[in-house]
Amino acid sequence: MPSLEQTCGRGGSGQLSVPRLRRDTPERAGLDPEEIRRLVSEVHDLTSGSRPWAAGAVLVVGRGPYVAVEEAVGWAVRYASYDPETDEGVELPPDSRVAMTADTPFDLASLTKLFTSVAAVQQIERGTLGIDARVGAYLPDFRAAARHGITVRQLLTHTSGLRPELPLYDCADDAERLELLRAEAPVGVPGTHRYSDLNLLLLQHVLERITGRTLDVLIHDGITRPLGMTATHFGPCPGAAATEDQRRPWAKSDRGMLRGVVHDENAWALGGVAGHAGLFSTGHDLAVFCRALLCGGAYGPARVLGPDFVELLLSPPGLGFAVDQPWFMGELAGRGAAGHTGFTGTSLVLDPATDTFLVLLANTVHPRRRTPDSRPRAAAGTRVARAVREL
Structure with missing residues (x-):
């Protein structure tokens, strides 16, 4: 090469x-x-x-x-x-x-996921995000992710066990959408591949929380x-x-x-x-x-x-x-x-x-x-x- x-x-x-x-x-x-x-x-x-x-x-x-x-x-x-x-x-x-x-x-x-992933690796390079850190360390209010020990690496590799998506489009408002994400627990075995939009949505919240800036x-x-x-x-x-x-x-x-x-x-x-x-x-x-x-x-x-x-x-x-x-x-x-x-x-x-x-x-x-x-x-x-x- x-x-x-x-x-x-x-x-x-x-x-x-x-x-x-x-x-x-x-x-x-x-x-x-x-x-x-x-x-x-x-x-x-x-x-x-x-x-x-x-x-x-x-x-x-x-x-x-x-x-x-x-x-x-x-x-x-x-x-x-x-x-x-x-x-x-x-x-x-x-x-x-x-x-x-x-x-x-x-x-x-x-x-879009590729750009979110690059933004995450930029934070890993800067030392503000740990690739094997638990999501709950950054988002303690995301109760299910914290309880199940989902990690940043699992979000980036689609191995968190989260389902492919949630019907956020049917929610009445942003508060209801946020509550769905906070309560969403894995349905698959963590560590096995299961492609999910929710991984990158959670990663977005992590990035916005640690930087104070929107995606x-x-x-x-x-x-x-x-x-x-x-x-x-x-x-x-x-x-x-x-x-x-x-x-x-x-x-x-x-x-x-x-x-x-x-x-x-x-x-x-x-x-x-x-x-x-x-x-x-x-x-x-x-x-x-x-x-x-x-x-x-x-x-x-x-x-x-x-x-x-x-x-x-x-x-x-x-x-x-x-x-x-x-x-x-x-x-x-x-x-x-x-x-x-x-x-x-x-x-x-x-x-x-x-x-x-x-x-x-x-x-x-x-x-x-x-x-x-x-x-x-x-x-x-x-x-x-x-x-x-x-x-």
Whole structure:
């Protein structure tokens, strides 16, 4: 595996000097142009036809400091609504649709968890948060978590035993939502993996308690502002790709066609800022995020984590990040690749072994949610893995 010095460079002072991303050819990036051409063609196919995988998508692939492809396909807004009688979207007239562009922001859904995890590891690096400390040490009023000895590491690795979610969207007010979280006890065996949004919601409360700042401020000040990720923020985000005509019974609330407001019902009930969902971002900004992690936490003049703490974040089983998961990474999995998916159709994968990243953002829930299908993500990961050339 290339060293940080080889892939990111060092300045004359010996400090890491990370070149900013720039667009260049696949060949310059050390990627096979034919595999990349096929990948772009396959992503175009995903948005075509009467029942496409997604209404639109943005694809960004890079290696080292080079962005080899940045492609937008399909529609950011294609449908006015969903018709349950025909089980099809009601198409907008062509002149009322909104084309996808490379700068279109997406509702990141669970990719938000990655930013919450980085914010937590920043506090671990500073010594204000213990990775194996009990949540009850920071949140004694969260009675069930304290009683069952849930730890910070368990929240970050989804091994707390907490159930996947709670119906916070059905609560009358914030006080009732908070009381549900405080009283929620594990239903699974602590130490065994059970993916749960509640882990990141509890972690949000821990971070806000120990810092005295809200999660949106922590992520902005500690991650997105220093990295220059100006298009990444919690909603509202009026220009974002549309998501769902959100109505019961297929959804958990009746909100109509959503665009620029968070899709996740619990994040919406919490005001749009939540540890598990709520961020909006673009393909380019996520490429910067990937590049910073591949370069040991630095990008340009900024550093958001030290290399040892990036290694802690990405080492199996991963803190917030999933590691080596073929179901959405394809053949990129197997050498320490890390990433995540989001319910709205978002995903990213970074591969430290080859200094390569893949961002595939799609609005797969437009006009309504369906059974998630990550086969196109896995196929994209396989294309990128096969494109990598020896440097």
